[in-house]
Amino acid sequence: MKTFPDKDDFLLDSGTARELYHKYAEKQPIFDYHNHLSPKDIAEHRHFHDLYELWLETDHYKWRAMRANGVDERYITGNASAYEKFEKWAEVLPRLVGSPLYHWTHLELWRYFGIYEPLTSVNAMRIWKKTKEMMQGEGYDAVSLLKKMDVRVLCTTDDPADDLRYHRQIREDDTIPFKVLPSFRPDRILSKDEDAIRELMEKYETEDLKEALSRALDHFRENGCLVSDHGFSTFEYGKDEEFSRLMIFLGKEYARRGIVMQMHLGPIRNNSPKLLASYGKDAGADSVGMVCDPIALSSFLGALEYQDALPKTILYNLNPCDNSVLSTMAGNFAPRVQYGAAWWFNDHYRGIRAQLDELMETGALASSVGMLTDSRSFTSFVRHDYFRRILCQKLGELVESGMYPDDMDTLGKIVEDVCYGNAESFFQGNA
Numbered sequence: 001m002k003t004f005p006d007k008d009d010f011l012l013d014s015g016t017a018r019e020l021y022h023k024y025a026e027k028q029p030i031f032d033y034h035n036h037l038s039p040k041d042i043a044e045h046r047h048f049h050d051l052y053e054l055w056l057e058t059d060h061y062k063w064r065a066m067r068a069n070g071v072d073e074r075y076i077t078g079n080a081s082a083y084e085k086f087e088k089w090a091e092v093l094p095r096l097v098g099s100p101l102y103h104w105t106h107l108e109l110w111r112y113f114g115i116y117e118p119l120t121s122v123n124a125m126r127i128w129k130k131t132k133e134m135m136q137g138e139g140y141d142a143v144s145l146l147k148k149m150d151v152r153v154l155c156t157t158d159d160p161a162d163d164l165r166y167h168r169q170i171r172e173d174d175t176i177p178f179k180v181l182p183s184f185r186p187d188r189i190l191s192k193d194e195d196a197i198r199e200l201m202e203k204y205e206t207e208d209l210k211e212a213l214s215r216a217l218d219h220f221r222e223n224g225c226l227v228s229d230h231g232f233s234t235f236e237y238g239k240d241e242e243f244s245r246l247m248i249f250l251g252k253e254y255a256r257r258g259i260v261m262q263m264h265l266g267p268i269r270n271n272s273p274k275l276l277a278s279y280g281k282d283a284g285a286d287s288v289g290m291v292c293d294p295i296a297l298s299s300f301l302g303a304l305e306y307q308d309a310l311p312k313t314i315l316y317n318l319n320p321c322d323n324s325v326l327s328t329m330a331g332n333f334a335p336r337v338q339y340g341a342a343w344w345f346n347d348h349y350r351g352i353r354a355q356l357d358e359l360m361e362t363g364a365l366a367s368s369v370g371m372l373t374d375s376r377s378f379t380s381f382v383r384h385d386y387f388r389r390i391l392c393q394k395l396g397e398l399v400e401s402g403m404y405p406d407d408m409d410t411l412g413k414i415v416e417d418v419c420y421g422n423a424e425s426f427f428q429g430n431a
Contacts, residue, residue: 017396
C-alpha cells in the first residue's frame, strides 16, 4: 500500500519513471514563461510572514474550493483574521481527494518548509506556528522563494500602458540572480475598453491606436519582453472587422520584434455578479466556455504566415474538447506554433496526462516548451515539479509496457528539454 506523502517517489510507480525523474528532471532549472506574479513584490523583496499571505491572499483556486465546500465568504475574501482563513483551508483540504490543490499544498509544505505530514484541522495550529516561526528568518522573501526553486526566467503579465518601473528596478538589483521580464497583455484594448484605449494613447501622446501599441511594444521590448499574452472567451477573427485588423497588426508587430504570441482560448470570466461587485475580477468565479472556432483560428494564423509575419505562437485551450483541435492546429504551422501546457481547469493529473498524450499522438512531445505556473503565488513553482513527475511517470509507462525501448539517453534528453531546454531555446532564441 502506498503511503502519503511519499516525498521522494510521489507519482513515480516504476523504476524507469524514478530514474527519469531523479536523474534528469528533478534538478532542472525553471523557465516560467507565463505567470501573474507581482513585479513590485519581487523588486521590493517582499517578505511573507504567514501561510495566509503566502497561500490564501490572492489564490482564487483555493477560494473556489473553499466555497464548493460550504465555507462562508467571510473566511475567503471577507474580514476574518488571517489564521481563521488558514484554519478554514486546513478544514477543507482533506476533503479535496484527487484534487491538484491537495497535491500542490503538500508539495509546497515539503519543498519550502520540510514538513512531511498531511495538513488537517487537527495539526493546523501547529503547522501555522511552525511555518510562521520559520518565516521570521531568512529565505521567505519573494526573491529567496524563487531562488529556492532555481527559477532562471519568469515572465509576468503586464498592461500595455504599464511604465515597467519595477522591471527596471529588478534588472538593476544585483542581488536578484534571475530575469523578470514583462509580457504584453492587450486584452483590454482588444475588448474595446475605452478607458484602456484612452490611457494608452495619452501615455504615448498620439490619437492613433496602432502607433500607441507600436510604441508600447518598443518600450516592452527595450525592457526585455519576450512574450505577449491574449485571453479570448471567443476568438472573433473574421467576424469583427476592427478586431481582425488589430490582431493582424499585432501579430506582425510581434513577429518583427521576435515576441512570442500566447493565445489562451475559452474561459467565461466573472460569472458571479455578486462576487464581481464585492471583490472584483479574479475572485474564482470563472469557468470553461465554448470550444474554439478552428476555422477562425486557422484563418488568422494562415493570414500571418502568408505574409511571412507569423510570430512564434503558443496555443492553450480551456475546454478539454479542444485538445486535438489545438494540437493539430499547431502542427499545421510547426515549428513556429506550439500546443501549450494544460491550462487552468486542465492543470491536474488527468489533464496533464491528456495533454502529454495529445503531444505524443498528434504533435511532438520532444519539442514541447513544457510547463508554466499561471499563478499569483510565490510557492506555486512546485507545479513544475508536479508536471515533471507526471511526465516521467508517463514515459516510464511506455518503457515498462514495451511500447518504447529502455533508451535512457534519448528519454533523458527529452525530459531535460521539455523541463527547461526547449523553453530556453524557443523564447530566448528570439532575444
